[in-house]
Every structure is written in structure tokens, then in C-alpha cells.
Amino acid sequence: MRKYSILMSVYYKEKPMWLRESIESMLSQTVKAEEFFIVKDGPLTDELDEVIDEYVKSYPELFTILALKKNMGLGPALAEGVKKCRNEIIIRMDSDDYSVPERCEKLLRELDKHPECGIIGSYEAEFSDDMNSPVAIHKVPETSEQIHAFMSRRCALLHPTVLYKKSVIINCGNYHDVRLYEDYDLFMRVVLEHNVKCYNIQENLYYIRINDAFFERRGGISYMKTAVGFKWRQHRKGYMSLGDFMVSAGGQAAVCLLPNKMRKWVYLNFLR
Incomplete structure (x- = not known):
């Protein structure tokens, strides 16, 4: 091969x-x-x-x-x-x-x-x-x-x-x-x-x-700002429509702000 x-x-x-x-x-x-x-x-x-x-x-x-x-x-x-x-x-x-x-x-x-x-x-x-x-x-x-x-x-x-x-x-x-x-x-x-x-x-x-740290790293204000900022730049480049940006960034922002146990549950039950 x-x-x-x-x-x-x-x-x-x-x-x-x-x-x-x-x-x-x-x-x-x-x-x-x-x-x-x-x-x-x-x-x-x-x-x-x-x-x-x-x-x-x-x-x-x-x-x-x-x-x-x-x-x-x-x-x-x-x-x-x-x-x-x-x-x-x-x-x-x-x-x-x-x-x-x-x-x-x-x-x-x-x-x-x-x-x-x-x-x-x-x-x-x-x-x-x-x-x-x-x-x-x-x-x-x-x-x-x-x-x-x-x-x-x-x-x-x-x-x-x-x-x-x-x-x-x-x-x-x-x-x-x-x-x-x-x-x-x-x-x-x-x-x-x-x-x-x-x-x-x-x-x-x-x-x-x-582990729990895996999900903790995907939460909080700092992570949310990084995620939304990245996706906004991708929208500006034409990789995401405005509608795609709002769904993707909005959904991720909401998940970032959840308590860690709820965020873990969302990842394991809806994002996999």
C-alpha cells in the first residue's frame, strides 16, 4: 500500500x-x-x-x-x-x-x-x-x-x-x-x-x-468570545451565510454559558 x-x-x-x-x-x-x-x-x-x-x-x-x-x-x-x-x-x-x-x-x-x-x-x-x-x-x-x-x-x-x-x-x-x-x-x-x-x-x-475538564474548556465567556469571533470572521470571508452564522454562533454561545454539567449533557446527547 x-x-x-x-x-x-x-x-x-x-x-x-x-x-x-x-x-x-x-x-x-x-x-x-x-x-x-x-x-x-x-x-x-x-x-x-x-x-x-x-x-x-x-x-x-x-x-x-x-x-x-x-x-x-x-x-x-x-x-x-x-x-x-x-x-x-x-x-x-x-x-x-x-x-x-x-x-x-x-x-x-x-x-x-x-x-x-x-x-x-x-x-x-x-x-x-x-x-x-x-x-x-x-x-x-x-x-x-x-x-x-x-x-x-x-x-x-x-x-x-x-x-x-x-x-x-x-x-x-x-x-x-x-x-x-x-x-x-x-x-x-x-x-x-x-x-x-x-x-x-x-x-x-x-x-x-x-473528562470534565474537556467540557469545562468549552465553556465560559472567554471561550464564547473566541468561538463567536472565529465564526464571524468565517462569515466575513464568505464561508458562512448570515443565517448559518447566527445558528452556529448563537447555539455555541448558549452552550458556553451553561453550567458544566448541563453543557456536558448537551454535548453527549445532541452534538454527537
């Missing part, structure tokens, strides 16, 4: 045990990567460095490490990684999540079925303590037409689940430094501005960790 690079960004707040589990899940793929590219987004803890150094020593030809001098944020860190990955096909992975063993094989096979697509994604399962007992399955539209229609109100591609073509991401401007919305910003440009075809596998291939 096609050669591919795994792209992961790590910063100092990650837990070493979760980083190890994430890396192991990608090393256990049924179709192996040709490159595992890790961006150190600023100085890491000694424990995180030890985990990465252990894998570099064990797999010297597989791992490529880019160490940034200071913490740049996810968007800029991944932008550097995209430019320097040595393969056209890049598969994303977050440093505290888990991929099922067949994930990369299924993404690659789907790309063979849809060679016109620039991005292939999937569902993701959200879990707290036990992956075997997920609290929600985050579902997204399947076809390129459905993704295009959905994108004007909510992001229709789940960032850590995706395979994308390096040339497509660079041609669409790569990641920008957009706090909290680096993925949505990029995918809007890919789908709505450049009309790149995409596809989502209607199956969970990815497990993402969530």
Missing part, C-alpha cells in the same frame, strides 16, 4: 503514559508507517523526552523529531510538520488518544476507492476511563456533498482522525495560527474555498479521551 507519515504534536502538559499508549497504537497498525513525525511544541518535561527518546532509539529509521524552541500552539506546530513530512500521505494522531489496529489500513483503502479526495476521516469514540465503554460516538457526514453542506455550521471532519494529502494541505494554505479552531479554519479553506473532495468512513476507528 502507499507509504505514509504519521504526524503528531506533543507539548509539555501531556501525560507520558498516554503518549506511550498513543505511539504504541500507531506502531501496532496492520499497515506500518514509513515515517513517524513528532513535533515537540516547545520544551517538554524530562519524562516526555524519555518516552520519545526511547522510541527513537528503538526505531531510528522510522522516527523524525522536530524540536521547536518555544511553544507555538497546535496549528503552527502541525504546519511545520506538514512541510517537513517526507510522504505525500499524512495520517494525523494526537498524543493522548488511541487508534484501532486497522485504522490506517482502512483509511488507505478508502483513499484508493476515492483517489479524488484530499482528506479521508472517520467517526471517533469518546471515552473517560475505559475505552471499552465509550460515553459517545462522534458521527460526521459521509460524502463530499454532505460534508460541504455541513461545514458551514459545524466542522464535518474530525481533526485527529484524518488522512490528508500533503500537497492539498499546503496548496490550501496549511494550518494558520487560529486559537482553538486551527482544524476548522483549515478544513473550511479546503472544502469551501478550494472545493476539495473529502470522505468520512462511517465507522469508529479512533478513541479520544474526555
Whole structure:
């Protein structure tokens, strides 16, 4: 099958045990990567460095490490990684999540079925303590037409689940430094501005960790201002109609202002 690079960004707040589990899940793929590219987004803890150094020593030809001098944020860190990955096909992975063993094989096979697509994604399962007992399955539209229609109100591609073509991401401007919305910003440009075809596998291939802090980060006045400001800028660019902006930003603003328990309930029961 096609050669591919795994792209992961790590910063100092990650837990070493979760980083190890994430890396192991990608090393256990049924179709192996040709490159595992890790961006150190600023100085890491000694424990995180030890985990990465252990894998570099064990797999010297597989791992490529880019160490940034200071913490740049996810968007800029991944932008550097995209430019320097040595393969056209890049598969994303977050440093505290888990991929099922067949994930990369299924993404690659789907790309063979849809060679016109620039991005292939999937569902993701959200879990707290036990992956075997997920609290929600985050579902997204399947076809390129459905993704295009959905994108004007909510992001229709789940960032850590995706395979994308390096040339497509660079041609669409790569990641920008957009706090909290680096993925949505990029995918809007890919789908709505450049009309790149995409596809989502209607199956969970990815497990993402969530807890109460996950929902707390998505609430409050500051988060609300960031969300509404981002969506207003997307409206001004023509990616959202005024009606789409009012529905999307208004709904998110209301959810941001809810108490955390209610916000968690809304996410798990209505936004998944």
C-alpha cells in the first residue's frame, strides 16, 4: 500500500503514559508507517523526552523529531510538520488518544476507492476511563456533498482522525495560527474555498479521551468570545451565510454559558 507519515504534536502538559499508549497504537497498525513525525511544541518535561527518546532509539529509521524552541500552539506546530513530512500521505494522531489496529489500513483503502479526495476521516469514540465503554460516538457526514453542506455550521471532519494529502494541505494554505479552531479554519479553506473532495468512513476507528475538564474548556465567556469571533470572521470571508452564522454562533454561545454539567449533557446527547 502507499507509504505514509504519521504526524503528531506533543507539548509539555501531556501525560507520558498516554503518549506511550498513543505511539504504541500507531506502531501496532496492520499497515506500518514509513515515517513517524513528532513535533515537540516547545520544551517538554524530562519524562516526555524519555518516552520519545526511547522510541527513537528503538526505531531510528522510522522516527523524525522536530524540536521547536518555544511553544507555538497546535496549528503552527502541525504546519511545520506538514512541510517537513517526507510522504505525500499524512495520517494525523494526537498524543493522548488511541487508534484501532486497522485504522490506517482502512483509511488507505478508502483513499484508493476515492483517489479524488484530499482528506479521508472517520467517526471517533469518546471515552473517560475505559475505552471499552465509550460515553459517545462522534458521527460526521459521509460524502463530499454532505460534508460541504455541513461545514458551514459545524466542522464535518474530525481533526485527529484524518488522512490528508500533503500537497492539498499546503496548496490550501496549511494550518494558520487560529486559537482553538486551527482544524476548522483549515478544513473550511479546503472544502469551501478550494472545493476539495473529502470522505468520512462511517465507522469508529479512533478513541479520544474526555473528562470534565474537556467540557469545562468549552465553556465560559472567554471561550464564547473566541468561538463567536472565529465564526464571524468565517462569515466575513464568505464561508458562512448570515443565517448559518447566527445558528452556529448563537447555539455555541448558549452552550458556553451553561453550567458544566448541563453543557456536558448537551454535548453527549445532541452534538454527537
